[in-house]
Amino acid sequence: MATCRGIDVSAYQGTQSWTALKADGIAFAFAKASEGQKGRDARFATHIKGIKAAGLVPGAYHFAWPNQDPKAEAANYIAAVKPYAGKGFTHWLDLERYSDGRNYRGKTAAQIKTWVQTWISTVQSAFPGQRVGVYTSADDLKSGHVPAGTPLWYPAYPWGAAAYSKAEAAAKPKPSGWSPMIWQFTSQPVDRSICYMSAADLRAWAGGTTKPTPAPSKPKYEPFPGASWFKEGRKSPIVAAMHDRLVAVGCNHYKSSRNKDVIGSGDKASYEAWQRKCGYSGAAAKWPPGKASWDKLHIPNV
CATH class of the missing domain: 3.20.20.80 (Glycosidases)
Incomplete structure (x- = not known):
């Protein structure tokens, strides 16, 4: 939930x-x-x-x-x-x-x-x-x-x-x-x-909307690609999916949504906010993602 x-x-x-x-x-x-x-x-x-x-x-x-x-x-x-x-x-x-x-x-x-x-x-x-x-x-x-x-x-x-x-x-x-x-x-x-x-x-x-935004239908799991995969500038549909999920869970630190399929500083700040929300602190909350927080975010395939 x-x-x-x-x-x-x-x-x-x-x-x-x-x-x-x-x-x-x-x-x-x-x-x-x-x-x-x-x-x-x-x-x-x-x-x-x-x-x-x-x-x-x-x-x-x-x-x-x-x-x-x-x-x-x-x-x-x-x-x-x-x-x-x-x-x-x-x-x-x-x-x-x-x-x-x-x-x-x-x-x-x-x-x-x-x-x-x-x-x-x-x-x-x-x-x-x-x-x-x-x-x-x-x-x-x-x-x-x-x-x-x-x-x-x-x-x-x-x-x-x-x-x-x-x-x-x-x-x-x-x-x-x-x-x-x-x-x-x-x-x-x-x-x-x-x-x-x-x-x-x-x-x-x-704001007055009676029905919540519907969840994505049958999201698929993207396996954790490993910490070394997450480097700034990497382009992939997985990145766009991560962007959308981070916004949906309230961890939106994006100054712009342009090029959201490319890893940038907004992805880093937003994911660190997600890791803090998961209960991590200090170095454990820093970029790059860890498998446990990645699994909890449950990135859908796109």
Whole structure:
């Protein structure tokens, strides 16, 4: 299953090097914008400007207080994100109970679900054509707080601190029969998530495309040609196939697509990003490709 990587941040995190994070394989990033009827995140503007400037799939989230007015909370969120939202921007309702229950107090499960529906519909009306989803826990899903069919960003931390590669290799969680679109699998050292789409398909979805790009039909395996085969300037259909697959998995460091059947500096940078995404670091992540990462990329024949 194709996946891509992301993080989310709030005022608790300082300024990030978003371009460096993108180079390391991050494809999407979400920032806290607001909370309740009046709360605003102090670092939202800094975070979201950096996310957008780096070319990541951007998103913002609002921390919910279901025992307050949903339209007032939606209005607070809308005002916070309006200067930055546009085509391809995603919106998320952070629906989680404080440990003392103060933001859920006095509300039934049915009332919370109605509150969520109202918040979502109000935000969707403010940003036509833009995606709106919910971040919530297994307990909230079990309690029926989320309307069916809502895009789900699901937090569950089975290991504590963990690398992206561990989450990518694990089975997709299915809380209460839901199929999450995004899984936040750790909060250490920052909130890390994987999306169950390729980077290209996530960008298309965020931009309003309802169907993901179809996968190539019955791709054939190109045997690993050996490290010495990969020299700059080599021309082969295999190189074009490698180019297309690296773009599809979100490792696009190409400044131009011209002569994509010839190995060049863009291929090197993109493949090194892929090897970092596979969990390699230091010298092990450098060009040329290794057989293990080549096999995982699964180059189709052309």
